[in-house]
Amino acid sequence: MTVKDILDAIQSSDSTAADFAALPLPESYRAITVHKDETEMFAGLETRDKDPRKSIHLDEVPLPELGPGEALVAVMASSVNYNSVWTSIFEPLSTFGFLERYGRTNELAKRHDLPYHIIGSDLAGVVLRTGPGVNAWRPGDEVVAHCLSVELESSDGHNDTMLDPEQRIWGFETNFGGLAEIALVKSNQLMPKPAHLSWEEAAAPGLVNSTAYRQLVSRNGAGMKQGDNVLIWGASGGLGSYATQFALAGGATPICVVSSPQKADICRSMGAEAIIDRNAEGYKFWKDEQTQDPKEWKRFGKRIRELTGGEDIDIVFEHPGRETFGASVFVTRKGGTITTCASTSGYMHEYDNRYLWMSLKRIIGSHFANYREAWEANRLIAKGKIHPTLSKVYSLEDTGQAAYDVHRNLHQGKVGVLCMAPEEGLGVRDEEMRAQHIDAINRFRNI
Ligand SMILES: C/C=C/C(=O)SCCNC(=O)CCNC(=O)[C@H](O)C(C)(C)COP(=O)(O)OP(=O)(O)OC[C@H]1O[C@@H](n2cnc3c(N)ncnc32)[C@H](O)[C@@H]1OP(=O)(O)O
């Protein structure tokens, strides 16, 4: 049995659940990996000079054993997330430490502690097998997977599964991720694939859409409401392109920050009106590595007031981190919220705390999303209220280049990867609904 036979079954219109259940599984499959013996390969280089094309490999790997509560999924398409960039440049630390730590927790988790890490935290594909105790899904189901892996043995995670002490991001802190022909997930990562999207379109939103939903919309995040002014950094990037859509769909006003006229056009085409080109306007929040420039925070805030008719920001959607955080805290209105999920430009933030406490602002840390939040975010995609922001699609062989593009900020929106899918455009099951939304679905394509 080969991966090709699985693909034939997926592409055949009359395959049944029983056919998929009866398909023998291959002993091995192709997967994107980083190697444990290469974690020091970029030692001494600046972050921007660490090249994912050198550390990312395409390997033939053995199929992992399937455990209770798990599923093996044939991956038709995946997408590149920034966490795979971090893994591939071994920053801020090597992900093999996560796999070792997970491997120490129990016998079955030992599977994850390998000399290679199969990366990737998104997928769209077809369930091949389910483990003992899985009732909600069966072979042949067309699915997407969110990337929250939890054990839920502790009471801590039972109000909000993100608070589980054994919470991990699949394909980053666990092995057997989505940039591969087959992936291993927990069955409570599975969600229905939106029927009007192709495999690569369906695989694109997952991680960033769920993260933006929790960070901006959910009560666990900023709890955005109608009329809020939302400052969105990187508004046409992975997270930002969904945050912008959530703001617009929720009756808020996005103030989109981007770095080129082309990206400004994309935001405009999504429906945003208030746009700041940080490059053209030349904001320099740091005078040097140690010193910020409050005059620049003020110039930025003045520009925001021009765009909003004199109002300040209710919610900042933060992720660049060190470079922007001081400005983000400053421009937030009295009682407003800075919600942060990342620190791309550096995690040691500095801000003037007087502007936080005297103006009763709040900083909220946010990370991915619980199953319910991921489900709600996926539901909005399935209903055509929020759309994928897929720009370019690469083959599995070219994943290194795809990760390089994201690392060097050469991309727009989301970058897709075909895994088993032999070409783009396959997997659409609801052509009628697709036709209704085709312009929005294609908004980011090939720009
Ligand atoms: C969905 C997509 C998401 C993204 O893309 S996010 C972006 C990518 N992700 C990242 O960049 C994050 C990568 N991860 C990390 O950098 C690290 O993962 C963390 C900094 C988050 C955590 O560091 P660590 O070293 O794993 O663990 P410790 O929790 O810092 O533990 C170190 C020791 O400190 C002890 N400790 C923790 N809290 C306390 C406390 N409150 N008081 C006293 N000790 C504490 C622990 O127990 C432990 O101890 P002992 O070394 O002996 O085991």
Ligand SMILES: NC(=O)C1=CN([C@@H]2O[C@H](COP(=O)(O)OP(=O)(O)OC[C@H]3O[C@@H](n4cnc5c(N)ncnc54)[C@H](OP(=O)(O)O)[C@@H]3O)[C@@H](O)[C@H]2O)C=CC1
């Ligand atoms: N905690 C979590 O759950 C999650 C965390 N993340 C993290 O969030 C970060 C962003 O991810 P994602 O949106 O997918 O990445 P992208 O690279 O797709 O988008 C980020 C955008 O941010 C802008 N940006 C980058 N650097 C700076 C800077 N120094 N100052 C201002 N703007 C900047 C860029 O837009 P422009 O050039 O147009 O301004 C860029 O396109 C990553 O660090 C990632 O690891 C992502 C998802 C989930």
